[in-house]
Amino acid sequence: MAASSPTNASFHLLLLTSLLLLISAPNLSSAEPRKLTALVQQQPLILKYHNGPLLKGNLTLNILWYGSFSPAQRSVILDFLHSLSTPSSPRSRAPTVASWWRTTERYKGGPCVLSVGNQVLDNRYSLGKLIKSPQLRALALKSGGGRKSIRNGHAINLVLTSADVAVEGFCMSRCGTHGSTGKRSAYAWVGNPMSQCPGHCAWPFHQPIYGPQTPPLVAPNGDVGVDGMVINLATVLAGAVTNPFSNGYFQGPADASLEAVSACTGIFGKGAYPGYPGAVLEAKTTGASYNAVGVNGRKFLLPAMWDPATSTCSPLV
Numbered sequence: 001m002a003a004s005s006p007t008n009a010s011f012h013l014l015l016l017t018s019l020l021l022l023i024s025a026p027n028l029s030s031a032e033p034r035k036l037t038a039l040v041q042q043q044p045l046i047l048k049y050h051n052g053p054l055l056k057g058n059l060t061l062n063i064l065w066y067g068s069f070s071p072a073q074r075s076v077i078l079d080f081l082h083s084l085s086t087p088s089s090p091r092s093r094a095p096t097v098a099s100w101w102r103t104t105e106r107y108k109g110g111p112c113v114l115s116v117g118n119q120v121l122d123n124r125y126s127l128g129k130l131i132k133s134p135q136l137r138a139l140a141l142k143s144g145g146g147r148k149s150i151r152n153g154h155a156i157n158l159v160l161t162s163a164d165v166a167v168e169g170f171c172m173s174r175c176g177t178h179g180s181t182g183k184r185s186a187y188a189w190v191g192n193p194m195s196q197c198p199g200h201c202a203w204p205f206h207q208p209i210y211g212p213q214t215p216p217l218v219a220p221n222g223d224v225g226v227d228g229m230v231i232n233l234a235t236v237l238a239g240a241v242t243n244p245f246s247n248g249y250f251q252g253p254a255d256a257s258l259e260a261v262s263a264c265t266g267i268f269g270k271g272a273y274p275g276y277p278g279a280v281l282e283a284k285t286t287g288a289s290y291n292a293v294g295v296n297g298r299k300f301l302l303p304a305m306w307d308p309a310t311s312t313c314s315p316l317v
Helices: 011-024 031-039 071-083 097-106 133-144 224-242
Strands: 057-066 112-122 155-161 176-180 186-191 305-307 312-314
Touching: 057 071, 057 133, 071 097, 071 112, 071 224, 097 112, 097 224, 097 305, 112 133, 133 155, 133 186, 155 224, 176 224, 186 224
Parallel strands: 057 112, 057 155, 155 186
Antiparallel strands: 176 186, 305 312
């Protein structure tokens, strides 16, 4: 289950773009735009629940930092992870990271509270700089303290790889992934795309490889690779708790499914369409784009998440 690339926009968004262009055409009568506007209203998107267990309650996030991460990079990611279940009190009226995460409460089973647990630094590249998919599971075991820990069912073991580490499938078919190592254990992985594919896995902070070449947004924390990692972390963590064992909430085939966030690929604000992330907030001093505030006043840009209450992709702004 991979974190989808923003360039893989869904068909309904392509249709939305075409109809919006028709609405803006100058030769339409005043009655015609109203009819077309009704046609382009977002249609319900259904993620079917397949009756499997979800990850709910208090969960620990164990982290393996694989490769070279600076203290500043780790700080951005840790602030994001702490923000998921920590109500913040920003001075601005912007939505919070915690309010975004609370959408997962509307999936069966109630709330999921995440807290950062064990952290392991593997800056000596113990498995080298080319990682195969099965090795991600081995690294996940290291983050959680071994097989006994990962089997307890109360943790997500998270592997983060630095920009100089190549992971099988990275940039080609996925920006991150999540999976399981047993009936009750889950893991997730996300890589830093800055050196390998920022246009694929760090959009909208970088020009896309394909599609409309709109100007990139300014990364809220000044690091295109790490701010891109946050987007992909949000994607895989939401998938990990709502579809941990490939029998939770998803649409399509189980081995190539659309999940809570990957079903809403490319949507960050209202009015999004292929090549345009939607209307988001902008920091006055830096021009950085964001839609959520977390702990320590940290700003983030988070993707829309599918809301079971409305059956739509719901961006924060």
